[in-house]
Amino acid sequence: MNKVLISAFRPFHKSSNNYSSEVLKYISSDTFAIDKVIVDVVYDESYKELSNYDLNHYDLILALGEARSRHELTIEKQAINLSSCSIPDNKGNLKKQEIINNNQENILQTKLDLSLLDAFTISNDAGKYVCNNLYFHLLENYPNKSLFIHIPECDNLEENYKKYAENIINIINVLLKNKK
Numbered sequence: 001m002n003k004v005l006i007s008a009f010r011p012f013h014k015s016s017n018n019y020s021s022e023v024l025k026y027i028s029s030d031t032f033a034i035d036k037v038i039v040d041v042v043y044d045e046s047y048k049e050l051s052n053y054d055l056n057h058y059d060l061i062l063a064l065g066e067a068r069s070r071h072e073l074t075i076e077k078q079a080i081n082l083s084s085c086s087i088p089d090n091k092g093n094l095k096k097q098e099i100i101n102n103n104q105e106n107i108l109q110t111k112l113d114l115s116l117l118d119a120f121t122i123s124n125d126a127g128k129y130v131c132n133n134l135y136f137h138l139l140e141n142y143p144n145k146s147l148f149i150h151i152p153e154c155d156n157l158e159e160n161y162k163k164y165a166e167n168i169i170n171i172i173n174v175l176l177k178n179k180k
Helices: 019-024 045-050 130-141 158-177
Strands: 003-009 033-039 060-066 074-076 078-080 107-109 121-123 146-151
Touching (some): 003 045, 003 130, 019 033, 045 130, 060 130, 060 158, 107 130, 130 146, 146 158
Parallel strands (some): 003 060, 074 121
Antiparallel strands (some): 074 146, 078 107
């Protein structure tokens, strides 16, 4: 059976919840094994938290984050080698135009075949906050099996959490079925 690691974030910046962790609660499957982890919204440390797992052991590593300004589920094609945001992370770190890794390319892209997911919106902009930072680290180390998905505004409605969880399960099934 295929094994999938799915991460989501804790709340941040005055929010009482994070849509990614709310959606994660509704993700389950009989067709693949899932390990779930909630990571903190802290530059570089969110990846270190994931690294506590044997990431080589997974067929797919899926990171979820929230993008409340978006109106639909968004699959991120790439991450940029830059952290910069107007709000601090959960430890108070405020990054302004900081390179993540001086020894790496400016843009890293997933090697997963996103053309299989043409029913979904594909984005080239994972932002410059902790979501992008986590995704960049994943793509540095596991480009053939890493993907980031942003969860849009959910209005804190259980039906929306369930709908996005179902979409994510479908995405995982398509990627696993077609994984080389």
